[in-house]
Amino acid sequence: MVISAVAKSLSDWGSLSCTSPSLMLPGQPCGACGTVHFTGDHSRFMATMPQDPVDMVDDLVKMGVYKQNQLRVADTVNAYELRKALFLKRVGRNDPQREKLILALCKQAGGLENAFAAAFGPQAGLFFADSVRNSGATRREFLKNMAVGAALVTLASCAGGSDEPAAEEAEAAPIDTSSLEKTDIQVGFIPITCATPIIMSEPLGFYEKYGFNASVVKMPSWGAVRDSAIAGELDAYHMLAPMPIAMTLGLGSAAFGVKLASIENINGQAITVAERHKGNVSGPEDFKGFVIGVPFPYSMHNLLLRYYLASGGLDPDVDVQIRPVPPPDSIAQLIAGDIDAMLMPDPFNQRAVFEGAGYIHMLTKDLWDGHPCCAFAASDDWITANPNSFRSLNKAIIEAAAYAQEPANRPEIAAAISDRAFLNQPPEVVEAVLTGNFDDGQGNTLEVPDRIGFDPYPWQSFAKWISSQLVRWDLMGEGTTAETISDSDIAQVGEEVFLTDLARELAIELGEEPPFETNRSETLAFDTFDPESPTTYLKGQIDQFGK
Numbered sequence: 001m002v003i004s005a006v007a008k009s010l011s012d013w014g015s016l017s018c019t020s021p022s023l024m025l026p027g028q029p030c031g032a033c034g035t036v037h038f039t040g041d042h043s044r045f046m047a048t049m050p051q052d053p054v055d056m057v058d059d060l061v062k063m064g065v066y067k068q069n070q071l072r073v074a075d076t077v078n079a080y081e082l083r084k085a086l087f088l089k090r091v092g093r094n095d096p097q098r099e100k101l102i103l104a105l106c107k108q109a110g111g112l113e114n115a116f117a118a119a120f121g122p123q124a125g126l127f128f129a130d131s132v133r134n135s136g137a138t139r140r141e142f143l144k145n146m147a148v149g150a151a152l153v154t155l156a157s158c159a160g161g162s163d164e165p166a167a168e169e170a171e172a173a174p175i176d177t178s179s180l181e182k183t184d185i186q187v188g189f190i191p192i193t194c195a196t197p198i199i200m201s202e203p204l205g206f207y208e209k210y211g212f213n214a215s216v217v218k219m220p221s222w223g224a225v226r227d228s229a230i231a232g233e234l235d236a237y238h239m240l241a242p243m244p245i246a247m248t249l250g251l252g253s254a255a256f257g258v259k260l261a262s263i264e265n266i267n268g269q270a271i272t273v274a275e276r277h278k279g280n281v282s283g284p285e286d287f288k289g290f291v292i293g294v295p296f297p298y299s300m301h302n303l304l305l306r307y308y309l310a311s312g313g314l315d316p317d318v319d320v321q322i323r324p325v326p327p328p329d330s331i332a333q334l335i336a337g338d339i340d341a342m343l344m345p346d347p348f349n350q351r352a353v354f355e356g357a358g359y360i361h362m363l364t365k366d367l368w369d370g371h372p373c374c375a376f377a378a379s380d381d382w383i384t385a386n387p388n389s390f391r392s393l394n395k396a397i398i399e400a401a402a403y404a405q406e407p408a409n410r411p412e413i414a415a416a417i418s419d420r421a422f423l424n425q426p427p428e429v430v431e432a433v434l435t436g437n438f439d440d441g442q443g444n445t446l447e448v449p450d451r452i453g454f455d456p457y458p459w460q461s462f463a464k465w466i467s468s469q470l471v472r473w474d475l476m477g478e479g480t481t482a483e484t485i486s487d488s489d490i491a492q493v494g495e496e497v498f499l500t501d502l503a504r505e506l507a508i509e510l511g512e513e514p515p516f517e518t519n520r521s522e523t524l525a526f527d528t529f530d531p532e533s534p535t536t537y538l539k540g541q542i543d544q545f546g547k
Contacts (some may be wrong), residue, residue, distance in 0.1 A: 007048065118353045147173065152510065177211025181386040182235070185212055185393065188219045188228055189238040190295075191423045192327050192345040193433050194265045194374035196413060197400040197454060198238050199423070204403075210396040212389075216422070221326040222296035229379055230256045235386075236393060242466045244377050246298035251470070251477060257380030260458055260498045261394040262401070266366040268433070268452030269301060270349035271308070272358045273341045273428040274334050278442070280359060281341075284312025293342035295324035300373050303469040304364055305343040310545040311526045316473070317547075334358050346433040347425050350440070354429050359441030362544040363451060368524045370453070370463045373544045394499075395506045397456065402512060404454040410434040421498060458503055460518040461531035463494025468529075468538045472547065482538045490534045 039252040177183070185207075189195040199216055201207045207214035213490035217234060219225050229237050244258040245251075273281050280286060287309060294301040306316040317321060325333055330348050333339045335357045342348075343364070362430060364371060376397045385388045405411055414431035417423050423430060432438035436451040465491045470476040476485070500518050505512040526545075529537050 001208075009540040044217075049192060057475055060464075068187075082138075083350070091101050110330055114518055123168050125531060136311065140183075146201075175210055177392070179388045180211050180392060183212050185214050185235040185389070186217050187214060187236045187238070187393075188217045188225055188234045190219055190222065190225065190327060190345075191425075192374075193417075193423070193430060193452060194268055194345045195238045196404050196417060196434070196452075197264055197397050197456070198376060199417045200404065200413050201396055201400045203419075203422075204400070204413070206396045206400040207393075208475050209399075210392045212393065212396070218422075220328070222299070226253055229258060230254065230380070232381065235382060236376065239375050239377040240296055240299040240301075241372040241375045241462065242298045242300065242303065242527045243296070243468070244375065244534075245463065245466060245470070245493055246475075248497050249477065249493070251475065258377050258378060258497070259383060260374045260375045260377050260463075261390070262398050262456035262499075262504050263372050263462070264376055264397075264401070264456070264504045265324060266370050266372055266453040266455050267363070267450060268373055269304070269343060269345050269364040271305070271341060271343045271361045271364070272334070272349045272352050273361045274337070274339070275356060275441075276337075277340060278359055284309050287312075287341065288314055288319045289469055290340040291321045291323055291338070292331055293323055293339040293344065294325050295344060296324055297475065298470075300364075300371060300466075301343045301345070303466065303473070304367050304371065306369055306473055307469070307524070307526075308362075310541075310547075312328060313545075315546060331355060331357050347423065347429045350429050350432050351425060354426065356441075365450065366521065366525065369450075370455075370522075371457075375458070376456075391502075391506070392501070395510065398503065398506050398512075399454040399510055401454040402510070407435070407449060411421045456503060457507070457514050459520060460491070460494045460500055461520050461529065463498045464490050464519070464531045465529050467493050468534045472541060474547075482535060482542060484537060487533060487535050 012314045017113050042299075046297050049089065051236075072243075097111070185429040187198055189198050197206075202214060219238075222240060222243070225237055225239060226243065228234055229239075230253065238260070239260070241260065241263065244260040247253060247256050247258045249255065292305060294305055296302070302322060305322065309316045309320060314320060321338060325339060325342065326347050327344055330339070331341050331352050334342060334352060341358075341361070349358075349360055353360060364373075376394065378390055378393075404413055411431055411434075414434050415427055418425050418427040433452060438448075438451070439445050439447070467476070471480055471482060471485055503515045504516065521531070522529040525539065527537070
């Protein structure tokens with residue numbers, strides 16, 4: 001195992017603070033730290049070892065101590081727990097010399113996170129691949145980080161006493177917020193359950209935990225979110241998953257760089273039909289002639305609705321009228337007869353049932369189980385000006401999403417976000433959505449625990465599917481068609497906008513186990529999306545179902 005090999009090989013190199021002019025007999029306690037080391041002579045050992053940690057790792061490779069596949073074995077070590085234990089041991093010993101050494105080692109690796117992630121983060125080989133792609137890191141830098149990280153582990157093991165108190169104190173250890181460029185922040189949101197991690201982070205303390213004095217700001221529509229982002233009026237935003245792609249490419253507005261940092265929710269939407277049409281709608285073909293509301297043109301709602309209608313032989317641009325409707329206005333328009341149906345985010349589908357205004361025809365999870373919907377995003381300009389704040393803010397959201405994903409926490413969250421300042425909805429409506437125990441307005445009481453989920457991982461395959469559908473429905477821009485766009489064009493969009501690698505890195509720091517793949521095959525109701533061949537998928541859709 002790579003960590004044990006490194007720790008054993010570097011037991012004395014990592015214990016620089018324990019050097020002593022006197023010789024120690026093997027098996028005797030170290031005069032400086034009081035614990036027993038593998039070798040009896042620190043100074044003699046140090047004299048024979050390379051001083052550059054990279055050279056030392058190279059030597060160990062030549063000696064056969066390291067094998068290439070050992071880099072991947074490090075996934076058995078929980079870097080987060082090790083990092084916490086190391087921090088507490090350092091503080092607990094209150095030794096300025098050790099603290100100085102640890103800080104110097106961290107500086108060598110470009111920071112504590114780099115040292116630990118490279119040394120023994122899950123699947124270190126894949127971390128190296130990410131580093132090369134994102135920051136131009138070389139293998140030499142990676143090896144140095146690995147060596148430095150191993151030295152940090154050895155220093156931790158050189159501390160006396162039991163590990164138990166440190167583990168208990170780890171949970172209460174404050175998060176270092178000294179590097180945050182900005183702590184007074186405002187995050188815009190639309191009052192829907194998709195925004196749960198963003199909203200709940202204010203009343204439940206996730207923003208405060210990461211050093212932010214944060215306020216969530218209710219926005220009236222997605223158009224207002226887009227315009228506010230371009231104007232730089234707020235710090236970060238709740239956005240529909242396709243919006244950062246559309247804004248970055250200048251679709252529907254002037255081009256403005258936005259990054260999708262993490263996914264807010266998966267599933268959590270529904271097709272709701274006005275009560276007056278009950279009994280007349282069985283499948284997509286029955287929507288012909290309807291006016292159907294969606295929250296925004298560049299939304300999963302619009303793309304999934306079109307996908308569904310086309311499967312029934314309808315042309316969404318000819319056989320129905322798709323109209324943008326701000327979610328808070330949707331029920332009033334349904335009751336007034338301005339729209340016949342809607343594909344909207346919750347809680348408005350459930351609120352329509354609650355009010356007797358409509359019934360749930362289909363949950364979108366039945367069109368694509370696990371589909372993305374909304375996202376946490378920030379502008380390129382804000383990220384550049386506040387890189388540390390952005391990282392911590394995204395980390396708070398990812399931790400909140402993990403909390404929201406636990407079914408046992410859903411009733412508490414429903415009570416917290418139903419308040420007038422947030423969703424302004426009856427708690428029983430919000431709880432019905434979050435728990436998946438609900439009436440569909442057709443006389444059925446259903447139990448669908450994954451009606452909405454909170455998995456923040458921004459798969460690149462999500463971005464590729466979205467881009468393929470923007471092309472399919474002529475939303476990608478004039479002249480961009482299935483014949484003119486390439487697989488590499490589609491991949492480039494996702495790589496530029498979706499921060500998949502960062503989301504993974506932050507999740508690992510939180511002790512979570514995110515995927516290391518960036519793409520996956522996506523299974524939808526009427527086909528399967530292969531992210532390696534998005535243009536083939538696109539052309540197949542057009543051939544089978546039409547534009």
